[in-house]
Each structure stands twice: as C-alpha cells, then as structure tokens.
Amino acid sequence: MIYSATIQNKLDVFAIRKQFPVLNREVKGKPLVYFDNAATTQKPQSVMDVLVDYYSGYNANIHRGIHTLAEEATAAFELSRDAVQKFINAASREEIIFTKGTTESINLVAYSWGRQNIKAGDEIIISTMEHHSNIVPWQILCQEMDAVLKIIPVNDHGELLMEEFEQLLSAKTKLVSIVHVSNAMGVVNPVDKIIESAHKAGAVVLIDGAQSTVHLDIDVQEMDCDFFAFSAHKFYGPTGIGGLYGKKQLLESMPPFLSGGEMIKEVSFDGTTYADLPYKFEAGTPNIADTIALKAAIDFINQIGKENIRRHENELLAHATAQLREIEGLKIIGDAQNKISVVSFVVDKVHPQDLGILLDNAGIAVRTGHHCTQPLMQRFRIPGTVRASFAVYNTKEEIDVMVTSLRKAIKMLL
Ligand code: PMP
Numbered sequence: 001m002i003y004s005a006t007i008q009n010k011l012d013v014f015a016i017r018k019q020f021p022v023l024n025r026e027v028k029g030k031p032l033v034y035f036d037n038a039a040t041t042q043k044p045q046s047v048m049d050v051l052v053d054y055y056s057g058y059n060a061n062i063h064r065g066i067h068t069l070a071e072e073a074t075a076a077f078e079l080s081r082d083a084v085q086k087f088i089n090a091a092s093r094e095e096i097i098f099t100k101g102t103t104e105s106i107n108l109v110a111y112s113w114g115r116q117n118i119k120a121g122d123e124i125i126i127s128t129m130e131h132h133s134n135i136v137p138w139q140i141l142c143q144e145m146d147a148v149l150k151i152i153p154v155n156d157h158g159e160l161l162m163e164e165f166e167q168l169l170s171a172k173t174k175l176v177s178i179v180h181v182s183n184a185m186g187v188v189n190p191v192d193k194i195i196e197s198a199h200k201a202g203a204v205v206l207i208d209g210a211q212s213t214v215h216l217d218i219d220v221q222e223m224d225c226d227f228f229a230f231s232a233h234k235f236y237g238p239t240g241i242g243g244l245y246g247k248k249q250l251l252e253s254m255p256p257f258l259s260g261g262e263m264i265k266e267v268s269f270d271g272t273t274y275a276d277l278p279y280k281f282e283a284g285t286p287n288i289a290d291t292i293a294l295k296a297a298i299d300f301i302n303q304i305g306k307e308n309i310r311r312h313e314n315e316l317l318a319h320a321t322a323q324l325r326e327i328e329g330l331k332i333i334g335d336a337q338n339k340i341s342v343v344s345f346v347v348d349k350v351h352p353q354d355l356g357i358l359l360d361n362a363g364i365a366v367r368t369g370h371h372c373t374q375p376l377m378q379r380f381r382i383p384g385t386v387r388a389s390f391a392v393y394n395t396k397e398e399i400d401v402m403v404t405s406l407r408k409a410i411k412m413l414l
Contacts, residue, residue: 011308028361036365038389041233050292060073081098087302088228090220092248095247099243112257125151129160130177133210152178157336178207181342185334186343216310237290237293256280261283317339344388349414350414359409
C-alpha cells in the first residue's frame with residue numbers, strides 16, 4: 001500500500017491528496033479547489049501509472065493473440081472484469097459488459113432489450129430527475145415502438161413521489177429506469193422499494209449508477225436490479241470506460257447491440273453465430289488500457305474503504321450545507337433527508353453562470369448550468385444551479401474558501 005489511508009479510522013486526507021498530482025496546481029494564481037467531482041473525479045497516480053505501464057510494457061490486442069504481449073494484456077483486461085464483478089457483487093463475470101460508460105450502457109439496453117421487448121402501448125417509467133442519458137434513449141424507443149413514457153414527479157425537496165410511482169405502475173409497465181443518486185442534487189433514491197414494486201408489476205428495472213457507484217456499497221444481487229449502469233471516470237478511473245451489469249438470463253435472451261469482430265462464434269455468408277456472454281456485447285477492439293486502469297481505481301477505493309470515504313464526504317456535505325444556509329438569498333435545490341456528496345444551489349437575482357465564472361477566478365471549480373437534467377430544472381423553474389460536488393480528497397478548508405469567495409462574488413454581482 002502506497003499511502004496510509006486511515007488513521008484510527010479517520011481519513012488521512014493529506015496522504016490521499018498526495019496521490020492526485022493535479023491537486024497541486026494553481027488556477028488563476030490560486031490553489032485549485034476541485035468541486036466538480038460529479039462531472040468527473042480526478043485520477044490517482046496509481047491509475048495513471050497503469051496506463052503508462054500498459055502502453056510501455058505490454059500493449060497488444062486482446063483475446064485472439066497467442067504471443068506473450070497479447071496474453072499479458074488479455075489477462076490484465078479480464079482481471080478488471082473480475083474486479084468489477086466483486087465491486088458490485090454480481091453473481092458471475094459473464095454479467096459484466098464493458099462499455100464506454102453509463103450512456104452507452106443505457107443505450108445498449110434501449111436498443112437490444114428495448115427493441116425486442118417493447119411493443120405499441122407498453123409503458124416505460126422514468127423520473128423527473130433523470131440525466132438526459134436516461135431520458136433520450138427511452139424517448140427514441142417510445143417514438144419508434146409507439147410506447148408511452150411515464151414520469152415520476154419529485155416534491156419540493158427533490159424526492160421522488162413514491163405514491164405517484166405506485167399509481168403509475170400497471171400491467172402495461174415493461175421497464176422502470178431510475179437514477180440511484182441524482183447528479184444534479186445528490187438525492188439518493190429508494191431503489192430497493194422501486195425495484196420491489198416494479199417487479200411485482202412484472203417490469204424490468206435499470207438503475208443508473210453513474211453517481212452512486214463511488215459513494216454507496218453496491219450489491220446488485222441484494223438490490224435485485226435487472227440492469228445497472230456505471231462510468232469509471234466518476235470513481236477515480238479513466239474516461240471512456242464503464243459497464244453494464246445485467247442478469248445473465250436477460251443478457252442471454254437479448255440480441256447483440258453492436259456487431260462485428262469479437263462478438264461472434266462463427267461467421268459465414270449463410271449466417272453468423274454469436275459469442276457467449278459477455279463477449280456477445282463487446283464488438284470490436286475494446287478500450288484496453290482504460291479497462292485495465294479501471295481495476296486500479298477500484299483498488300484505490302477498496303484500500304481506503306467505502307465506509308471511510310462516505311463518512312468523510314458526509315462530513316463535507318454537512319459542513320457545506322450549514323455554511324451555505326447562512327448566505328442570504330441562497331436556496332439549496334434538493335434538500336432531501338437522504339443525500340450524498342452534492343450541494344446544488346441558486347442565489348436570488350444572480351445567474352449561476354456568473355457565480356461560476358467568479359468562483360473560477362478564485363481557483364474554484366464548480367459546475368453551473370442544467371447538469372444534463374433540463375426537465376428537473378424546469379420542475380424547479382430555474383435556468384440552472386451552481387453545483388459543488390465532493391470527493392475523498394476534498395477538505396472542510398476548501399469549503400470555507402468556496403463560501404468566502406461566494407459571499408464576495410454575490411456582493412459584486414448584486
Ligand atoms: N447518469 C448520471 C446520473 C450522470 O451523472 C451521468 C454523467 N454526468 C450520466 C448518467 C452519463 O454518464 P457518462 O457521461 O459517463 O456516460
């Protein structure tokens with residue numbers, strides 16, 4: 001282990017920060033405060049080292065080669081699949097499909113499962129707080145199949161209206177696709193209850209785990225979801241790699257999504273047979289380097305322990321929420337009971353974009369805008385929010401810097 005992750009169960013943030021070279025840089029002459037972790041986390045040195053080791057030591061195409069480099073690359077690639085299987089506690093490695101990330105995973109389900117199972121008049125349920133990547137694929141599917149998209153509303157705290165959800169469910173419901181943790185508000189949805197009710201109605205459930213995988217303990221068997229989508233770049237891994245978990249029986253019954261090399265057993269002009277899981281869904285040369293580095297990200301998280309990470313992030317969230325509530329005219333969007341790691345807010349008479357620019361001038365990276373959740377912004381009748389999202393390497397001192405700069409920025413703008 002290259003750093004001491006915990007001291008008597010308290011996180012050693014400074015030892016962790018040393019693993020992230022980018023945190024040493026300055027922005028506009030000020031030390032970087034990186035609070036855009038819900039968009040993408042920074043990467044520890046161990047993840048970057050794997051990329052360099054792969055390209056400088058054993059770069060090769062995988063699965064088909066019999067030479068040493070190909071065997072080494074294949075072994076490392078498949079080790080990552082085992083790591084993901086354990087990380088989310090899937091029953092078997094065949095249930096882990098590597099994709100570019102959450103967006104591609106949802107599209108895989110929409111195109112493969114969706115076009116096989118959705119018929120005219122069928123219903124799909126999503127919610128008001130979905131990311132566009134869990135809206136648009138279903139809109140396209142519904143248009144194509146003449147199916148109906150139903151939306152679970154949210155209350156003023158940003159929580160799903162569960163009674164309304166129960167009423168939307170019927171024999172017509174074929175799929176419920178719900179975000180586990182809202183990227184725009186940090187609200188944690190009651191996915192266990194959603195899955196139980198959806199299954200009772202005979203529907204299949206997809207959970208968008210883009211934001212939850214880094215913060216919560218994910219056990220897809222206990223959760224009993226049918227599909228679970230995630231992106232490695234949200235949990236200290238590289239961009240361009242993520243995955244789809246699917247129950248084996250479902251994946252086996254589904255047609256391929258992309259087709260070509262790698263996903264076949266035999267090809268002839270009389271017909272083609274497909275490879276077994278998971279390869280049936282992994283056409284073409286995959287993103288080998290980033291897949292191998294994904295395991296280093298999982299190792300990084302496991303070394304610290306998700307419980308320790310969560311405790312630290314909860315302290316940061318509580319600190320930030322308390323500080324921000326003191327600011328006159330500031331309103332937190334999504335003040336639900338069950339939240340994690342994200343605080344989103346608007347300030348009376350001030351545009352979020354202007355605040356974002358002034359915070360950037362102070363070296364503070366926050367996200368401003370609609371966060372790819374325009375229907376949620378429409379629900380709250382706002383153009384967007386300022387969103388600060390926290391990771392294991394953030395500190396209370398950084399939050400204090402943000403709050404001081406925010407106060408100054410608001411004064412300037414009013
Ligand atoms: N869903 C949620 C909740 C997200 O936060 C994101 C990324 N912002 C996505 C889906 C899409 O993830 P990706 O861009 O990595 O495919």
